[in-house]
Amino acid sequence: MNGATEQSKSYILRAPKTIEEFEEYYHLRYKVLREPLGEPKGTETARPLINELSGIHVCAFTPDGKKVIGAAMGFMSKDYAKVHALCVHEEYQKLGLGRALMNALEAKMKKRGATSVYLNSRTNTEKFYQKLGYVSVHTMTQEEAIKITGMSIIFIRMEKKL
Numbered sequence: 231m232n233g234a235t236e237q238s239k240s241y242i243l244r245a246p247k248t249i250e251e252f253e254e255y256y257h258l259r260y261k262v263l264r265e266p267l268g269e270p271k272g273t274e275t276a277r278p279l280i281n282e283l284s285g286i287h288v289c290a291f292t293p294d295g296k297k298v299i300g301a302a303m304g305f306m307s308k309d310y311a312k313v314h315a316l317c318v319h320e321e322y323q324k325l326g327l328g329r330a331l332m333n334a335l336e337a338k339m340k341k342r343g344a345t346s347v348y349l350n351s352r353t354n355t356e357k358f359y360q361k362l363g364y365v366s367v368h369t370m371t372q373e374e375a376i377k378i379t380g381m382s383i384i385f386i387r388m389e390k391k392l
Contacts, residue, residue, distance in 0.1 A: 236334065241299060241327060242291040243334050254298040255289050262317035267383065274315075285314065286342075288334045290327050302331040304339060304347070311344035311392075332362055340392045347392060350378070350385040364388040 236243040246252045260274040290300030300318040304311060313335060318327045339347055351359050356366060368387040370378065375385050 236330075240293065240325065241330070242293065242295055243288055243330060244291070245287050246289045246298070251289065251298065255287065255301050258298050258301050258319060259303075259315055259317055262319070263315060267381065269381070286335060286338045288331055288338070290318070290322075290331055300327045300331050302335040304335050306339060306342055306344055311339045311347040313347060313349035328358065329362065336392055344392055346389060348387060348389045351388050353384055353386065356386050356388070359388050362390070364390045
């Protein structure tokens with residue numbers, strides 16, 4: 231992502247800037263990632279909350295900049311970089327937006343010194359991440375998933391060198 235904003239004919243990529251943009255960003259994360267699992271509002275943010283506050287946020291906006299149509303969030307510690315969330319509005323899926331969001335997020339992580347990144351993929355998105363160069367390293371048991379994520383769905387830990 232060059233500079234603070236990347237624009238194509240179909241979307242604009244940049245960090246959310248206003249309270250309203252962050253609210254729309256979190257609303258999309260909830261609608262796409264949590265509501266389908268029956269999770270309550272509030273579960274769309276990272277825990278502990280400090281990860282959200284210090285996180286790297288990338289939004290995809292419609293060309294006019296008025297609607298959030300995709301969101302990616304990751305965070306870094308001194309030991310690792312993690313992709314915490316990626317979602318694309320249903321009407322804009324299968325158009326390359328998820329790939330663009332991931333590329334932008336990974337570029338920001340790399341610029342901050344990350345040499346590798348990991349994520350916890352749901353089983354239905356594993357192939358998508360493999361196409362982006364991620365390697366599956368561990369499939370969590372249901373007990374591990376509950377302990378690590380607080381959710382009883384199965385996740386696959388995936389890693390990628392940047």
